[in-house]
Amino acid sequence: MGTVLTVRDINVYYGAIHAIKGISFDVNKGEIVTLIGANGAGKSTTLHTISGLLRSKTGDIEFLESSIARTPAHKIVAKGISHVPEGRRIFQRMTVEENLQMGAFVSKPERIAHNLEYVYEQFPRLKERTKQIAGTLSGGEQQMLAMGRALMCDPRLLMLDEPSMGLAPILVDQIFEIIQNLHKAGTTILLVEQNAQMALSVADRAYVIETGRITLSGTGEELAKSDEVRKAYLGG
Amino acid sequence: MKTFGKRKLSPYAKDSAISYGLVTAAFVIVSILNSMGLVSSSLQGQLVPICCYIVMAVSLNLVVGISGELSLGHAGFMSVGAFTGIVISGILETSGLPDVGRLIAAILCGAIMAGVFGFLIGIPVLKLRGDYLAIVTLAFGEIIKNFMNIIYAGKDSTGFHLRTNPDLGLEPTGRMLLNGPMGATQVQRIASFTAGFILVLVTLFIVQNLMNSKQGRAIMACRDNRIAAESIGLNVTKYKLMAFTVSAALAGMGGALFGLNYSTLLPIKFNFNTSVLILVFVVLGGLGNIWGSIIAATILTILPEALRQFADYRMLAYAIVLILVMIATYNPFLRSRVMMLRDKIIPKKDKPDEGRKPRTRRKKSGKEVG
Ligand SMILES: Nc1ncnc2c1ncn2[C@@H]1O[C@H](COP(=O)(O)OP(=O)(O)O)[C@@H](O)[C@H]1O
Ligand SMILES: [Mg+2]
Numbered sequence A: 001m002g003t004v005l006t007v008r009d010i011n012v013y014y015g016a017i018h019a020i021k022g023i024s025f026d027v028n029k030g031e032i033v034t035l036i037g038a039n040g041a042g043k044s045t046t047l048h049t050i051s052g053l054l055r056s057k058t059g060d061i062e063f064l065e066s067s068i069a070r071t072p073a074h075k076i077v078a079k080g081i082s083h084v085p086e087g088r089r090i091f092q093r094m095t096v097e098e099n100l101q102m103g104a105f106v107s108k109p110e111r112i113a114h115n116l117e118y119v120y121e122q123f124p125r126l127k128e129r130t131k132q133i134a135g136t137l138s139g140g141e142q143q144m145l146a147m148g149r150a151l152m153c154d155p156r157l158l159m160l161d162e163p164s165m166g167l168a169p170i171l172v173d174q175i176f177e178i179i180q181n182l183h184k185a186g187t188t189i190l191l192v193e194q195n196a197q198m199a200l201s202v203a204d205r206a207y208v209i210e211t212g213r214i215t216l217s218g219t220g221e222e223l224a225k226s227d228e229v230r231k232a233y234l235g236g
Numbered sequence B: 001m002k003t004f005g006k007r008k009l010s011p012y013a014k015d016s017a018i019s020y021g022l023v024t025a026a027f028v029i030v031s032i033l034n035s036m037g038l039v040s041s042s043l044q045g046q047l048v049p050i051c052c053y054i055v056m057a058v059s060l061n062l063v064v065g066i067s068g069e070l071s072l073g074h075a076g077f078m079s080v081g082a083f084t085g086i087v088i089s090g091i092l093e094t095s096g097l098p099d100v101g102r103l104i105a106a107i108l109c110g111a112i113m114a115g116v117f118g119f120l121i122g123i124p125v126l127k128l129r130g131d132y133l134a135i136v137t138l139a140f141g142e143i144i145k146n147f148m149n150i151i152y153a154g155k156d157s158t159g160f161h162l163r164t165n166p167d168l169g170l171e172p173t174g175r176m177l178l179n180g181p182m183g184a185t186q187v188q189r190i191a192s193f194t195a196g197f198i199l200v201l202v203t204l205f206i207v208q209n210l211m212n213s214k215q216g217r218a219i220m221a222c223r224d225n226r227i228a229a230e231s232i233g234l235n236v237t238k239y240k241l242m243a244f245t246v247s248a249a250l251a252g253m254g255g256a257l258f259g260l261n262y263s264t265l266l267p268i269k270f271n272f273n274t275s276v277l278i279l280v281f282v283v284l285g286g287l288g289n290i291w292g293s294i295i296a297a298t299i300l301t302i303l304p305e306a307l308r309q310f311a312d313y314r315m316l317a318y319a320i321v322l323i324l325v326m327i328a329t330y331n332p333f334l335r336s337r338v339m340m341l342r343d344k345i346i347p348k349k350d351k352p353d354e355g356r357k358p359r360t361r362r363k364k365s366g367k368e369v370g
Helices: A043-050 A071-081 A096-103 A109-122 A137-152 A169-184 A198-201 A220-225 A226-234 B006-034 B041-065 B072-096 B100-124 B130-149 B195-211 B216-226 B226-231 B237-261 B270-285 B290-329 B333-345
Strands: A003-014 A017-028 A032-038 A060-063 A081-085 A157-161 A189-193 A205-210 A213-219 B152-156 B159-163 B176-179
Touching: A003 A043, A003 B226, A017 A032, A017 A213, A017 B006, A032 A043, A032 A198, A032 B216, A043 A081, A043 A189, A071 A081, A071 B226, A081 A137, A081 B041, A096 A109, A096 A189, A096 B216, A109 A137, A109 A169, A137 A157, A137 A169, A137 B226, A169 A189, A169 A198, A189 A198, A198 A220, A198 A226, A205 A220, A205 B159, A213 A220, A220 A226, A220 B237, B006 B041, B006 B195, B006 B290, B041 B072, B041 B195, B041 B237, B072 B100, B072 B152, B072 B176, B072 B226, B072 B237, B072 B270, B100 B130, B100 B195, B100 B237, B100 B270, B130 B270, B195 B216, B195 B237, B195 B290, B216 B226, B216 B237, B226 B237, B270 B290, B290 B333
Parallel strands: A032 A189, A032 A205, A081 A157, A157 A189
Antiparallel strands: A003 A017, A003 A060, A205 A213, B152 B159, B152 B176
């Protein structure tokens, strides 16, 4: 099983704020790896650093055996890391299908039709709404659209930042079902969540982040059973 | 735009064809009326400026409406284009080139020079966002104006001279082309209404093709949601810079034509008031709405002249008209009526750009036009 992503000792600052204090972890091919932690722990910052929007002062980030620590953000997408940012960032004024087409901006044009079909297969809800203006979709549908758009560029690694945030429980279930489907289809996923219970239930491996440091790691099952995690994140 | 949204290509192509047709029709009608002597002499004098301001408004719309960045220094690029055009035309005066050739050369050089300025200014400016960006574009507009104030240029038998002080050491037979704060004098007026019409068509062609291209989609995506645009691998700065540079180059074209329409031109003409005036065209016509820009630029250029009979109350009347148009345009009821009417005339298609909230409401433009 090959390693897709290796993050080694990254330190990230927002001006004087030291947000990430020496984090290291890796993601293997075909895995779902989850980073869980409270609000403000540094989960999104970690994803932003991987996708090149922020830079680490130390260490290295390797993707498919080459360093991407200095690669510009737009080239990292082309290399195969697709990032679904927190908070349903969609193109409000474009239709569902136009949003999806935009997702394939960096990939080969001949892949678009095939990938569109794949996304509609994974997200039947989107297929019923191809011509709808994205801004008029419900919250859950917008999250699905953001995820579908990220799949349009044939990602080798899909990074999801709190896909369940602000969704009703039934939609959370649906989103996690889709995550599992993608996993079964072979997609490698790095999942960031505050909803530790759901995340641990689908993850192969997990890391707990607290104020910029990794404090625990293990398989999803192990962490779900561990006392510390139960106390801090699973309500006892 | 080969693979991107194929189904959209034909309605867009149709849309573009309609706009070229309408502009051409307007040109033909005005030309016929003019040849029949039915156009008043004051309006005749406005024909070229109207074309210039249409080019200015459409090009600014590319930045403010399509790319979503408020720019307050558009007159600066007009200025670069105007004085470049005047210098080029002046240099070529004795070359034996026909007026048309000189005009084309002047407009092309004006566009290139303004495009270069736009690119160089865009690099630092587009690192900023929102209000900061607006203020810095304002500052650059003023810098360009002051820069033009210290440029002296002239030519004589030894060639072309460019300095930042009046002492060019010209031969007695030489001719001053740019005279610092006094601007350009004795400019040969080679601009024509036909040239203006062609320039409007060229501008429409460039802007509409850009909007419907893959790059145009990317520019609008960066406007709609910067974070999402970054997440799909768009180089946001690159696309913003592309829109800004193309806009500046088009403004340079408009400026060159404008400059060659008057025998004298002062650098101070292209001040903040002119930038705001162009912005008013764009906001009134609707952000991202190319036709709106064309109509607003035309009406608001004619209006001050038409109001001349009100003498002292002219600017007051102008401001009131602006306010009334603004109220009417942004009245939800009236807007929905207009939409319905438009959908009847032009079959419905998904317009990405209906969020035309005015980003600034400036009711007064301050200066008369032309
Ligand atoms: N743009 C920013 N500027 C300054 N500090 C920030 C910024 N974004 C996040 N932070 C800080 O960095 C820390 C980690 O934030 P973040 O990665 O967003 O946490 P999480 O995603 O785990 O909720 C927090 O203390 C937060 O306040
Ligand atoms: Mg976060």
